[in-house]
Amino acid sequence: MVMTRRDFIKKTAALSAASFVGLNLPFAKHVDQAGATDADKWVRGSCRLCGLGCRVELGLKGGKPVAIRGVAKSRTNFGYLCMKGMLFYKVMEHPDRLKMPLYRESKKDAFREISWDEALDIAAKKFADAKKEFGGDSTAYYGSGQALTEETYLFQKVMRGGLQTNNVEGNPRLCMASAVGGYLTSFGADEPIGGYSNIEKSSCIFIIGSNMAEAHPVFFRRVMRRKMDNKDTVKVINADPRVSPTSRIADMHMQFRPGTDLAMLNAMAYVIIEEKLFDKKFISDYAVFKSGKNTVDMDTYFAELGDYTPEKAAVICGGNITGDMIRKAARWFAKSNGTVSCWCMGINQRKRGVWANNLINNLHILTGQLCKPGADSFSLTGQPNACGGVREGGGLCHILPGHRLVKKEKLRNQVESAWGIPAGRIPPKPGYHTMAMFKAVNEGKIKAIWINCTSPAQSLPNVDLYRKGMAREDVFMVCTDIFPTLTTELANLILPTAFHFEKTGVYGCTERRSQITPKCCDAPGEAHAEVWIVREWAKRLARELNDPVIEQCVAPFDGLEEGYDLPKAIWDEYTQKLTKGRDSDLTGATYGVLEQMHDGVQWPAATEEYALTGGTVIKFAREYDPMAESHAKDDKPFQFYGPAHPDKKLWIWSRPYKGADEEPDAEYPFYLSTGRIIDHWHTTSMTGRIPELLRANPYSFVEVNPRDAERMGIKPGDMVELESRRGRVEMPAKVVEGPIEGMVFAYWHDMHEDRMINKVVKDAFDPGSKEPEFKICAVKVRRLSGPKRLTPYVV
Amino acid sequence: MPIGGFVISVDPDIREEIVTMLSEMEGVEVHGSDAKGNIVAVIDTETSEVMDDLVHGLQKDPQILSVGLTYLNAEDEIEKIVSGELRPEIPFGRKKKNRP
Ligand code: SF4
Numbered sequence: 001m002v003m004t005r006r007d008f009i010k011k012t013a014a015l016s017a018a019s020f021v022g023l024n025l026p027f028a029k030h031v032d033q034a035g036a037t038d039a040d041k042w043v044r045g046s047c048r049l050c051g052l053g054c055r056v057e058l059g060l061k062g063g064k065p066v067a068i069r070g071v072a073k074s075r076t077n078f079g080y081l082c083m084k085g086m087l088f089y090k091v092m093e094h095p096d097r098l099k100m101p102l103y104r105e106s107k108k109d110a111f112r113e114i115s116w117d118e119a120l121d122i123a124a125k126k127f128a129d130a131k132k133e134f135g136g137d138s139t140a141y142y143g144s145g146q147a148l149t150e151e152t153y154l155f156q157k158v159m160r161g162g163l164q165t166n167n168v169e170g171n172p173r174l175c176m177a178s179a180v181g182g183y184l185t186s187f188g189a190d191e192p193i194g195g196y197s198n199i200e201k202s203s204c205i206f207i208i209g210s211n212m213a214e215a216h217p218v219f220f221r222r223v224m225r226r227k228m229d230n231k232d233t234v235k236v237i238n239a240d241p242r243v244s245p246t247s248r249i250a251d252m253h254m255q256f257r258p259g260t261d262l263a264m265l266n267a268m269a270y271v272i273i274e275e276k277l278f279d280k281k282f283i284s285d286y287a288v289f290k291s292g293k294n295t296v297d298m299d300t301y302f303a304e305l306g307d308y309t310p311e312k313a314a315v316i317c318g319g320n321i322t323g324d325m326i327r328k329a330a331r332w333f334a335k336s337n338g339t340v341s342c343w344c345m346g347i348n349q350r351k352r353g354v355w356a357n358n359l360i361n362n363l364h365i366l367t368g369q370l371c372k373p374g375a376d377s378f379s380l381t382g383q384p385n386a387c388g389g390v391r392e393g394g395g396l397c398h399i400l401p402g403h404r405l406v407k408k409e410k411l412r413n414q415v416e417s418a419w420g421i422p423a424g425r426i427p428p429k430p431g432y433h434t435m436a437m438f439k440a441v442n443e444g445k446i447k448a449i450w451i452n453c454t455s456p457a458q459s460l461p462n463v464d465l466y467r468k469g470m471a472r473e474d475v476f477m478v479c480t481d482i483f484p485t486l487t488t489e490l491a492n493l494i495l496p497t498a499f500h501f502e503k504t505g506v507y508g509c510t511e512r513r514s515q516i517t518p519k520c521c522d523a524p525g526e527a528h529a530e531v532w533i534v535r536e537w538a539k540r541l542a543r544e545l546n547d548p549v550i551e552q553c554v555a556p557f558d559g560l561e562e563g564y565d566l567p568k569a570i571w572d573e574y575t576q577k578l579t580k581g582r583d584s585d586l587t588g589a590t591y592g593v594l595e596q597m598h599d600g601v602q603w604p605a606a607t608e609e610y611a612l613t614g615g616t617v618i619k620f621a622r623e624y625d626p627m628a629e630s631h632a633k634d635d636k637p638f639q640f641y642g643p644a645h646p647d648k649k650l651w652i653w654s655r656p657y658k659g660a661d662e663e664p665d666a667e668y669p670f671y672l673s674t675g676r677i678i679d680h681w682h683t684t685s686m687t688g689r690i691p692e693l694l695r696a697n698p699y700s701f702v703e704v705n706p707r708d709a710e711r712m713g714i715k716p717g718d719m720v721e722l723e724s725r726r727g728r729v730e731m732p733a734k735v736v737e738g739p740i741e742g743m744v745f746a747y748w749h750d751m752h753e754d755r756m757i758n759k760v761v762k763d764a765f766d767p768g769s770k771e772p773e774f775k776i777c778a779v780k781v782r783r784l785s786g787p788k789r790l791t792p793y794v795v
Numbered sequence: 796m797p798i799g800g801f802v803i804s805v806d807p808d809i810r811e812e813i814v815t816m817l818s819e820m821e822g823v824e825v826h827g828s829d830a831k832g833n834i835v836a837v838i839d840t841e842t843s844e845v846m847d848d849l850v851h852g853l854q855k856d857p858q859i860l861s862v863g864l865t866y867l868n869a870e871d872e873i874e875k876i877v878s879g880e881l882r883p884e885i886p887f888g889r890k891k892k893n894r895p
Pocket residue numbers: 047048049050051052053054077080081082083084085086215216217218219
């Protein structure tokens with residue numbers, strides 16, 4: 001029987017799925033013989049969307065993307081993808097793509113198309129004028145956890161070494177800064193110790209503040225598989241004020257009032273000590289207890305936990321929490337052969353985000369659930385390159401590439417020397433963190449700002465306040481992006497950029513893994529890779545300011561072709577000169593190595609030979625991490641060589657429970673929390689343009705607990721107003737046993753003015769990490785009307 | 796006309812029931828399942844929209860634990876988009892005021 005092309009593709013699809021679960025299908029041989037006629041070339045890279053770093057192969061036909069499949073040999077996803085990961089490539093051919101530079105002198109005018117020469121001249125002149133008149137700190141760069149590492153690295157190099165400002169920030173400040181703060185203060189080193197593969201060896205999985213079923217579906221699949229394949233021996237605990245699709249696989253759902261998890265986590269530590277479930281040897285070998293600035297002993301720490309007996313904590317937590325439940329969770333956690341904690345924005349986006357991170361890390365240190373297969377304290381990342389580009393590449397105001405602190409002169413000098421620029425060129429003072437940066441924009445202190453690949457006009461908390469600054473006529477704003485966004489609407493100059501697979505570069509995902517995505521298609525119109533844009537801008541900037549040091553910042557890259565040679569040279573400089581010997585050592589992860597890997601390389605990986613094995617699966621364990629061996633100060637199996645703890649110990653922190661910055665009261669009686677929905681990503685500038693994703697969730701809605709809904713007379717689909725001290729929105733209600741009573745939960749992706757929830761959210765931030773408390777504020781909830789026909793909206 | 800390869804995972808105890816349910820759905824072909832509750836299915840629909848509706852219906856079903864994709868071919872659709880025959884339908888007007 002002759003197989004039609006369509007039959008062939010269907011059988012290929014079936015075989016692809018069957019191969020992942022080890023099923024043999026009868027037509028396997030026949031299809032293999034038919035050959036891969038559905039695409040004439042498959043190119044391996046990473047998914048463009050979330051922080052998991054799933055590996056994909058893009059199928060090209062006649063140079064156009066026509067198909068996509070997961071990479072079965074990749075350790076990040078073993079071939080699985082989620083629906084948005086499958087569809088991201090559809091934005092490549094989208095008619096809305098920006099194709100020409102657009103400019104307007106005044107923000108009141110319409111944009112006009114201009115040439116690249118003119119555009120780069122304008123950008124250079126405006127930044128140069130600001131520096132001449134007001135100093136380097138009147139300029140700023142605000143980047144993204146979606147920019148390639150090469151892009152973030154080059155931008156920050158020109159800003160710091162060229163314009164002499166540390167006003168280098170990025171949207172990861174809004175999502176993972178508290179995890180950074182937590183890792184640094186608990187373990188002395190940023191980023192998780194282990195990786196995804198711990199899930200397959202774990203016996204207890206503690207999920208807190210993460211709806212991974214929707215936000216990280218492919219990782220959730222691994223967790224689900226671990227549980228379903230070991231129903232009786234693996235325990236899953238889900239702790240969250242909201243019951244979500246993630247709860248489906250949980251043995252226990254701990255539902256508490258928003259923000260009270262600090263008390264709950266302290267109570268788990270209390271049980272671990274009271275019932276002697278801690279690992280005495282691990283603690284005495286590797287840990288110390290800290291209370292404020294003091295080092296204390298375990299008795300003092302335990303006495304400070306006295307306010308958090310399980311029974312007392314249960315009263316603070318409310319919801320379904322009981323003392324027995326906390327005891328049970330602590331026992332499962334401590335006694336399992338391997339416990340992995342997973343968390344995300346529910347923990348990080350908090351006024352006490354660093355503390356919440358510390359309290360999770362505490363449980364792992366107390367029980368020794370670290371540095372062994374199946375055990376880890378694992379923060380999930382939202383963006384594909386928040387770890388690689390921004391945390392490691394120097395994309396925040398206080399850090400330089402290679403996990404170096406700006407404030408340390410020796411470390412600044414190392415960077416200056418690597419760049420061949422005069423010592424003292426990088427200013428010693430860290431720049432503005434994100435919220436301070438946009439406050440400075442509001443106040444007119446920043447005169448020229450470059451926003452790359454992100455949309456703060458939608459993603460900042462209390463966003464209306466900060467949109468006023470961005471709209472100021474005396475603030476010159478450049479945006480580099482692939483689509484119009486609410487932020488480009490406030491810009492003077494919009495520069496069109498190449499998208500994923502239209503340029504080459506590296507993303508570093510959640511598990512310290514760097515993976516390359518090569519260019520295989522041309523960008524539309526006159527769009528360029530960001531690295532080309534920065535280099536050409538910097539050359540003009542050097543001329544405007546008559547400053548050879550700026551020229552020097554990009555001189556090593558002059559004349560290189562932008563699709564491959566240029567990013568490769570930037571990656572080489574960054575990895576060979578600035579990560580060598582650091583805890584994030586990527587010296588062995590050359591393009592040559594990364595191109596050979598199905599997935600990528602987990603740092604530290606100091607040699608190519610080692611990098612080719614995939615790198616370091618578990619940091620600090622001598623058995624797995626050569627750097628632990630080379631930094632060994634004694635014969636113990638674990639060596640905590642992180643740069644932030646001079647004593648090379650793990651720190652168990654005494655941290656009291658503190659509520660949210662804004663708790664409900666008589667006037668604003670409900671907690672509001674916000675989050676993601678499956679298939680939409682961030683501000684929907686991409687997923688909102690993929691019709692099948694948009695149609696599934698065309699607008700935000702608010703989840704209301706059925707008992708609250710009944711009290712307020714709210715029926716499913718009714719229009720509901722949410723009002724805070726900052727702003728109001730209206731959106732349809734979904735009446736669901738999701739949020740705890742007294743709390744509503746709204747999806748944050750919607751761009752429509754009436755439904756943009758960040759107008760309502762509070763801009764209070766963590767004093768340590770400076771990450772805003774997106775997850776908790778107080779609102780009034782009011783039924784407006786019955787269901788209303790709504791119009792979806794993207795700019 | 797996109798075609799996708801899926802692994803749909805359910806509790807093994809209800810695997811047969813879900814296989815029957817899936818087999819009766821238009822556009823879904825079940826190619827096999829295993830004792831762990833993994834069901835291999837191909838979804839073949841007229842448009843990506845229909846496929847996405849179908850997948851969303853599955854994701855919302857509390858009995859279905861995970862819907863994993865392994866392969867998607869949308870060649871026909873993309874050819875039409877590239878040739879201009881099909882413009883991705885975004886059912887709302889975009890802001891024109893600041894555009895050239
Ligand atoms: S889980 Fe994240 S990285 Fe993986 S396919 Fe989905 S969006 Fe992409």
